Amino acid sequence: MPHVPPDVPAEGDSVRPRAPRATEPVVLALDVGGTSVKGAVVDAAGIVARRSAPTGGGPTDPDGATDAVLGVVRELWAAVPAERHVAAVGIVTPGLVDEDAGVVVGAENLGWRDLPLRALVEEATGVPVGFGHDARAAGLAEWRLGAGRGAGDHAFLAVGTGIAAALVLGGRVFPGGGWAGEIGHGGATTGDLCACGGRGCVETYGSASGIARQYTARTGTVPDGARGVLERAQAGDRVAAEVWQHGVDGLADLVSGLVRTLGLRTVVVGGGLVLAGNALLDPLDRAVRARLTVHPVPELRTARLGAEAGTFGAALLAWQASGRPVPSDLGIAA
Numbered sequence: 298m299p300h301v302p303p304d305v306p307a308e309g310d311s312v313r314p315r316a317p318r319a320t321e322p323v324v325l326a327l328d329v330g331g332t333s334v335k336g337a338v339v340d341a342a343g344i345v346a347r348r349s350a351p352t353g354g355g356p357t358d359p360d361g362a363t364d365a366v367l368g369v370v371r372e373l374w375a376a377v378p379a380e381r382h383v384a385a386v387g388i389v390t391p392g393l394v395d396e397d398a399g400v401v402v403g404a405e406n407l408g409w410r411d412l413p414l415r416a417l418v419e420e421a422t423g424v425p426v427g428f429g430h431d432a433r434a435a436g437l438a439e440w441r442l443g444a445g446r447g448a449g450d451h452a453f454l455a456v457g458t459g460i461a462a463a464l465v466l467g468g469r470v471f472p473g474g475g476w477a478g479e480i481g482h483g484g485a486t487t488g489d490l491c492a493c494g495g496r497g498c499v500e501t502y503g504s505a506s507g508i509a510r511q512y513t514a515r516t517g518t519v520p521d522g523a524r525g526v527l528e529r530a531q532a533g534d535r536v537a538a539e540v541w542q543h544g545v546d547g548l549a550d551l552v553s554g555l556v557r558t559l560g561l562r563t564v565v566v567g568g569g570l571v572l573a574g575n576a577l578l579d580p581l582d583r584a585v586r587a588r589l590t591v592h593p594v595p596e597l598r599t600a601r602l603g604a605e606a607g608t609f610g611a612a613l614l615a616w617q618a619s620g621r622p623v624p625s626d627l628g629i630a631a
């Protein structure tokens with residue numbers, strides 16, 4: 298078990314500076330990524346302070362990432378304004394996550410396996426901890442605060458380094474035991490080798506990193522990420538246009554599959570690739586239409602919260618864990 302930072306106040310600890318419930322509450326929200334742990338102090342009106350740290354850790358150093366998380370919790374705690382108290386902490390992580398048990402079942406890049414992260418942070422802080430998967434939490438945030446507002450059953454599709462979806466069904470984000478929405482992997486048996494060990498996964502050619510890698514494989518040139526491939530395509534580079542379209546087609550396979558299975562009328566598209574705007578959404582809409590026959594074509598919406606979606610999702614999970622009413626907008630204008 299990793300060490301607990303000594304200066305995080307614990308339950309009943311005499312150093313706890315402020316008594317609960319006597320002051321306005323805040324929550325601490327942490328979004329654990331592959332390279333950094335992003336944290337924020339959040340009150341009902343929005344983010345009041347931010348702290349972050351390199352994630353560290355890895356397959357040979359599982360405590361490194363855990364220490365980084367606890368370090369950011371400590372820094373956030375110290376950044377809480379004097380007239381406030383911490384009602385709860387919310388943490389979202391990548392990997393295979395069992396939200397009910399509060400356990401990261403596996404996050405290879407961080408070296409985490411069967412890590413009871415929720416219990417660790419509850420022990421270190423003495424406050425309730427909300428816990429979830431990063432993409433599902435981002436979908437929760439887009440649903441409650443962003444582009445998914447007002448939509449019924451729908452999906453949030455995150456396309457960045459990887460591909461994952463959050464399924465909002467029956468008034469909740471459906472967890473599927475941690476597996477729901479892991480749609481970037483599987484579904485093919487031939488094609489490029491994927492990090493998951495399979496072949497031809499959409500992640501190998503439809504993610505932002507996959508699009509860049511495909512262009513390099515065909516041309517020997519390293520573009521400036523997926524954005525670089527798009528710029529080359531728009532400048533008339535035929536190979537770049539083919540690589541971009543191939544990626545769009547893979548995403549359209551995923552979207553149309555969700556629509557055919559679940560009858561969804563709305564899909565919110567987020568993650569880094571959505572920065573391409575209409576250069577992504579327009580061809581994706583055409584490709585989805587081409588793949589649907591009897592089903593209604595879903596409305597594709599661009600995500601609103603960008604890279605903040607995970608942090609806001611963690612904040613919402615924290616408010617839920619606190620037992621207090623969840624603020625309706627966290628400062629984000631409808």
Ligand SMILES: [Zn+2]
Nearest residue numbers: 482491493498
């Ligand atoms: Zn894969």
